Amino acid sequence: MGRGPSIAGRKNAEDARRGKIFTKLIREITIAARTGADPASNGRLRVAIDKAKAVSMPSDTIERALKRASGADAADMHELRYEGYGPAGVALIIDCMTDNQQRTVADVRSALTKHGGNLGTSGSVAFQFKHLGEIVFATPDSASEEKVLEIALEAGADDVQADNGQSTVLCAPESYEAVKKALVDAKLEPVRADIVWRPENRVAVSGEAEETLLDLLDRLEDLDDVQEVYHNAALSEA
Structure with missing residues (x-):
């Protein structure tokens, strides 16, 4: 008789997910702090730190991210926003931070193409x-x-x-x-x-198109360079 995932296996998966969230937030704090490492005078940094605290990121991890803001790795990071369409004409905004723009656009384009979507030009869906x-x-x-x-x-x-x-x-x-x-x-x-x-408005998606969209969203969010993915789909409660 088959058995479900072990407790250790579930913990490892949860740790990996938590680690990925931390990595994205550390990157956000580091980028935000480039314009000032004092949260009192840097609104974007305050928002990033609040998000980190909301997922129980340790204070010393936040401090290390702030210190990285003056380092070469932060200077090499670029913020990119991609716009495109997924299955059933769902509009997507994909915010990224990367030190390799060619890798990032290739990864994003590949994920969209494999799920019946396409990358658009700047402004093609933001409206x-x-x-x-x-x-x-x-x-x-x-x-x-x-x-x-x-x-x-x-x-x-x-x-x-x-x-x-x-x-x-x-x-x-x-x-x-x-x-x-x-x-x-x-x-x-x-x-x-x-x-x-x-x-502004949501597109109804169901059945196979919804499953494909959910797979696409998972794939995009798994990419190391992707910070946030926004879409206009109305997903089913399930």
Whole structure:
């Protein structure tokens, strides 16, 4: 009779996933710190450090990433944004950080092509997204929804959308930190918080196209040079 993955095997897989997340966040901190290693005066760096702390990255690891900002490895890193389409015409924005641009574009193009997609030109899909601060809270009842709504709007948020037991606070990137601080100061703990590319409208995807898209997203996120992948697909609950 077959057996499922061992506890050790699951732990190794979890450690590998955690290591990959840490690597991406360390890179983000290092790049952000190139314009100033003091989070008090560098908003992008504050956001990167907050994301690292949210996944329990040790303080000494964050400090090492900050120190790397003045090193040659940070100077060699480049930020790239690719736009393209996946299966069923799903629009994709793929943010990368790399020390080898030829390798990165080849890897991204290969992943898209193998899943029925294609790489587009700059601006070919970005118009379908908005750059926004997005802060998500668990709101299991109307009282918690009202609390998030009231505090967020008073702090300068543009919109609050409640659905399926969650409230999503949306704001301009320049308002993100003030809005988040107001909510956290009110003892509200976000499920996730970041500045993202949020689609204006979503494309319904199901069946084989959805499976292919999910495989593509996994493949892209597994690439070492890929930091974030945004898409406009409406995926099934499953």
